[in-house]
Amino acid sequence: MSQTGIDVFAKVRGHERAEILRAAQEADMLPFFRVVESPAAPVMEMEGAERVMLGSNNYLGLTGDPRVIAGAREALETYGTGLTGSRLLNGTTPLHLELEREIAAWMGTEDAIVFTTGHQANLGALGTLLGPEDTVIVDSADHASILDGCLLSKAKLRPFRHNKLDKLEKALSRAVNDPGGVLIVVDGVFSMEGDVAPLKEIADLAERYGARLMVDEAHGAGVLGARGAGASELLGVEDRVDLRMGTFSKSLASCGGFLAGSSEVIEYLRIQSRAFLFTASAVPAAVGAALAALRIVRSDEGPQLMAKVLENARHWREGLHGLGFRVIESENGIVTPVVPVLVEDDWKAGLLWKALWDAGVFVNVAIHPAVPPGGALLRTSVMATHDTATLDEALRRVGEVKAAFEAEHGALPSPL
Numbered sequence: 358m359s360q361t362g363i364d365v366f367a368k369v370r371g372h373e374r375a376e377i378l379r380a381a382q383e384a385d386m387l388p389f390f391r392v393v394e395s396p397a398a399p400v401m402e403m404e405g406a407e408r409v410m411l412g413s414n415n416y417l418g419l420t421g422d423p424r425v426i427a428g429a430r431e432a433l434e435t436y437g438t439g440l441t442g443s444r445l446l447n448g449t450t451p452l453h454l455e456l457e458r459e460i461a462a463w464m465g466t467e468d469a470i471v472f473t474t475g476h477q478a479n480l481g482a483l484g485t486l487l488g489p490e491d492t493v494i495v496d497s498a499d500h501a502s503i504l505d506g507c508l509l510s511k512a513k514l515r516p517f518r519h520n521k522l523d524k525l526e527k528a529l530s531r532a533v534n535d536p537g538g539v540l541i542v543v544d545g546v547f548s549m550e551g552d553v554a555p556l557k558e559i560a561d562l563a564e565r566y567g568a569r570l571m572v573d574e575a576h577g578a579g580v581l582g583a584r585g586a587g588a589s590e591l592l593g594v595e596d597r598v599d600l601r602m603g604t605f606s607k608s609l610a611s612c613g614g615f616l617a618g619s620s621e622v623i624e625y626l627r628i629q630s631r632a633f634l635f636t637a638s639a640v641p642a643a644v645g646a647a648l649a650a651l652r653i654v655r656s657d658e659g660p661q662l663m664a665k666v667l668e669n670a671r672h673w674r675e676g677l678h679g680l681g682f683r684v685i686e687s688e689n690g691i692v693t694p695v696v697p698v699l700v701e702d703d704w705k706a707g708l709l710w711k712a713l714w715d716a717g718v719f720v721n722v723a724i725h726p727a728v729p730p731g732g733a734l735l736r737t738s739v740m741a742t743h744d745t746a747t748l749d750e751a752l753r754r755v756g757e758v759k760a761a762f763e764a765e766h767g768a769l770p771s772p773l
């Protein structure tokens with residue numbers, strides 16, 4: 358976007374965020390548009406130096422797995438580089454259908470539908486299933502694609518404070534007087550906070566108030582539950598969730614998204630969802646890679662990879678806590694690969710990010726609007742392919758950076 362474009366954008370929004378972001382970018386303080394020069398790995402080449410990768414969603418470490426690469430290559434060689442058409446027309450290969458069948462079996466649902474991205478899956482579900490007469494209740498920390506889908510639908514939006522069941526109940530009790538149906542949508546694992554929604558209690562409330570429930574399993578699928586079907590499986594509510602969404606861009610080492618649910622709903626989406634119909638279908642290589650990764654998750658190896666990434670998450674989390682960081686905890690105590698460190702101040706978060714980058718540690722920064730104002734954090738995440746020695750070396754560097762940073766900029770939030 359041009360300089361003028363950014364200024365207009367800032368004005369339209371009525372705040373100075375673009376100004377702040379530009380200054381932060383000029384000071385080289387943000388991870389935006391960093392160039393990755395080697396395959397995703399625990400230690401990788403980025404902009405001419407080796408960095409410990411602690412900011413990837415490649416949770417199971419499968420993006421460089423030879424079986425996943427072979428799946429992509431075989432699909433590429435069989436079906437070509439792209440399908441140049443919508444799923445409805447010339448964009449469906451046997452591989453797309455196979456992937457849909459395997460996702461449904463994995464999720465334990467009647468059917469599943471594959472979208473070109475996870476973002477489109479959320480737009481496709483919410484923009485199609487809800488209308489202006491309906492009410493949609495969302496957790497305030499839900500992913501942006503959920504909010505985009507809700508806005509597209511023009512349904513009445515009732516947000517509730519992150520994971521606060523009393524606030525959810527208040528929203529539900531107000532929604533009973535709204536015309537139309539009521540849908541609750543939550544992330545199973547929240548993308549920035551890494552915590553897990555209290556799905557059992559949410560399902561209880563949904564049933565009590567006659568609302569339907571949709572769970573975004575982008576970060577839980579491939580990581581939580583005995584089959585890796587996500588937070589809904591782990592918390593034993595699979596049969597009580599009406600629609601589950603997931604992506605291939607995290608544990609499944611590819612790109613694309615899915616919705617899994619009853620045949621009736623999925624069939625309806627196949628013929629009505631604009632985000633499914635009016636875009637080119639996922640490229641064969643992406644589908645082949647996702648299918649190969651899913652087969653690994655569903656094999657005997659899957660539980661081992663999941664156990665390893667969660668063991669790494671515990672080790673990394675305890676290490677950061679030991680260094681005196683305030684690491685955000687899940688209220689229900691469930692550990693996920695996402696380990697967020699609270700910084701609070703946006704500017705300090707950028708500065709700290711830069712100091713870590715210079716020390717060869719790559720993490721992500723989340724500032725408003727990705728998190729609430731004053732809730733800036735470093736979003737760190739681990740993979741099954743990290744080993745303890747690499748994590749310990751990263752902790753050593755992070756400890757040194759923290760000491761120097763606090764000497765110059767004052768104390769960071771400490772553990773509660």
Ligand SMILES: Cc1ncc(COP(=O)(O)O)c(C=O)c1O
Pocket residue numbers: 474475476477479500502544547548573575576604605606612613614
């Ligand atoms: C919770 C959640 N839902 C949906 C998405 C969108 O998925 P994709 O990036 O695959 O389009 C993301 C991606 O960051 C996410 O974190």
